[in-house]
Amino acid sequence: MATHDTLQRFTFDNCHVRGELVGLKQSLADMFQRQTYPEPVNGLLGELLVAAALLSATVKIEGILSLQVQTDGPVRLLVAETTHDGKLKGIARLDEDKDLSEEHLLGQKGQLIITIEPNQGRRYQGIVALEEGSITKSVEAYFRQSEQLDTHLWISCENGMAAGLFLQELPELGEIQETIEADDDAWNRLNQLAHTLRSDELLHLSNEDILYRLYHEEKVRVYEGQPLQFSCSCSKERLSVALTQIGYAECQDIIDEQKKIRADCQFCGQHYSFTQSDVNGLFPLESAKNGKGLH
Ligand SMILES: [Zn+2]
The missing domain is CATH 3.55.30.10 (Hsp33 domain)
Structure with a gap:
């Protein structure tokens, strides 16, 4: 070819x-x-x-x-x-x-x-x-x-x-x-x-x-x-941009229900997961207000 x-x-x-x-x-x-x-x-x-x-x-x-x-x-x-x-x-x-x-x-x-x-x-x-x-x-x-x-x-x-x-x-x-x-x-x-x-x-x-x-x-x-x-250039950092677009309330709901947010890269299937402290890092103001800030 x-x-x-x-x-x-x-x-x-x-x-x-x-x-x-x-x-x-x-x-x-x-x-x-x-x-x-x-x-x-x-x-x-x-x-x-x-x-x-x-x-x-x-x-x-x-x-x-x-x-x-x-x-x-x-x-x-x-x-x-x-x-x-x-x-x-x-x-x-x-x-x-x-x-x-x-x-x-x-x-x-x-x-x-x-x-x-x-x-x-x-x-x-x-x-x-x-x-x-x-x-x-x-x-x-x-x-x-x-x-x-x-x-x-x-x-x-x-x-x-x-x-x-x-x-x-x-x-x-x-x-x-x-x-x-x-x-x-x-x-x-x-x-x-x-x-x-x-x-x-x-x-x-x-x-x-x-x-x-x-x-x-x-x-x-x-x-x-x-x-x-x-080659896929995905990273946890890039996927967290998508989470910030979803917004704090929805992310926190998933954490409350499932302890983790699981996200897979749609291009390569790589698994990523985000914990409470990841979410706190992404939304420092909201999470502090909600009493979910760093302990
Ligand atoms: Zn990927």
């Missing part, structure tokens, strides 16, 4: 187009070991993770990029998150009342939300309607509408593998020097060639073979691949 668990960037010396290849195998296996879904849902989540990895290479920040698909179909919610250093995770939420054998798992209506959270700086969010129940078409629409960049994605998923190819036409400013001869047809030509790549080739050929197969007549410049892996 496209080289396993790697994000590979490439550019063309003869035109203003950038490309990427992503292949996921072990990272998907690691994720699906912790959460199980019916097979078609695995495919959709794999597709969204590939899209997130492809998009992460287009933003120049240190932080988190996430894609969220919300729909009125049997698959209610899909979330894929990736960090600048190649950590991936995702979840799916299903509508228990709906039949997964329905043709349109993502329903008739939905939206794709793209969130970029830099470690430093302001969070950015973009929203597009889910186009034709397709993740790739929606990502393409996002780039067209929000960034005015012509973009194409091809993503294939099968048997625990997922792979993607990304092409984007860049504005003719900056990065590439003016010594490039005008090649007005390049964008169309590169896309037409990419269209000839079969789904099984994208899944099963190495990156080198894919690029040779498509672009051996072009001047392709390939950059060092970035490893990708399933």
Whole structure:
């Protein structure tokens, strides 16, 4: 397949187009070991993770990029998150009342939300309607509408593998020097060639073979691949943020009833528990007032 668990960037010396290849195998296996879904849902989540990895290479920040698909179909919610250093995770939420054998798992209506959270700086969010129940078409629409960049994605998923190819036409400013001869047809030509790549080739050929197969007549410049892996950055501290949102009264009720608040990370299943003294620490004023402060 496209080289396993790697994000590979490439550019063309003869035109203003950038490309990427992503292949996921072990990272998907690691994720699906912790959460199980019916097979078609695995495919959709794999597709969204590939899209997130492809998009992460287009933003120049240190932080988190996430894609969220919300729909009125049997698959209610899909979330894929990736960090600048190649950590991936995702979840799916299903509508228990709906039949997964329905043709349109993502329903008739939905939206794709793209969130970029830099470690430093302001969070950015973009929203597009889910186009034709397709993740790739929606990502393409996002780039067209929000960034005015012509973009194409091809993503294939099968048997625990997922792979993607990304092409984007860049504005003719900056990065590439003016010594490039005008090649007005390049964008169309590169896309037409990419269209000839079969789904099984994208899944099963190495990156080198894919690029040779498509672009051996072009001047392709390939950059060092970035490893990708399933990884969850959850911590007790992060989960306690969720508790502060629930509020003191409800947290204290659970402690009174069950002695502990148990919370599991929805991405990796890691168990966390919070005791009375944790709750006191989270709500020092309220707990002191309530006589549950430190003894
Ligand atoms: Zn976790």
